[in-house]
Amino acid sequence: MPEGANLDAVSAVPGLPDFLLLSFDITVKLDGQVFADEDIIMFGPGADGQNKFGMGLDLSQVGIDESLDLDALHIESVAPTFLYMSFDGSGRVGNVSFDDEDVLEFDNEQQAWRLVYDGSERSLCGCRTRRAAPTAAATAPRSAR
DSSP states (O other), rough: OOOTOOOOEEETTEEEEEEEEEEESSSSEETEEEEEEOOOOEEEEEETTEEEEEEHHHHHTTOOOOTEEEEEEEEETTTEEEEEEEEOOOEETTEEOTTTOOOEETTHHHHHHHHEOTTTOOOSSSBBOOOOOOOHHHSSSGGGG
């Protein structure tokens, strides 16, 4: 791990158990290559069998603003490749607007983005985040009920 860097996204690659997709919170230099904090880095065995780092996907080349940092990543499938991502801030890619609590899907074949989870409408449990105000009985101490 490069000094001063934190791993902020990782995903195993389905069907390729020796490979990982990674992202770091800062620009890093690995195996002589420079990767920005929004890049997806592939880690796994090269042709010589030795583990190597390489560019998985340069997100700035597919519309993600370089000021954003990838902070969650999941790859669903390799062929076709569907990546699910969340970022540390709000932005817009193509015609899709998103906030830091949202999840975007990137279809690598179509080079298309879509919002698949709006975090402002649902919590991680799937329940609505906007709840009715609690009643007085529900908020009163147990001894007063």
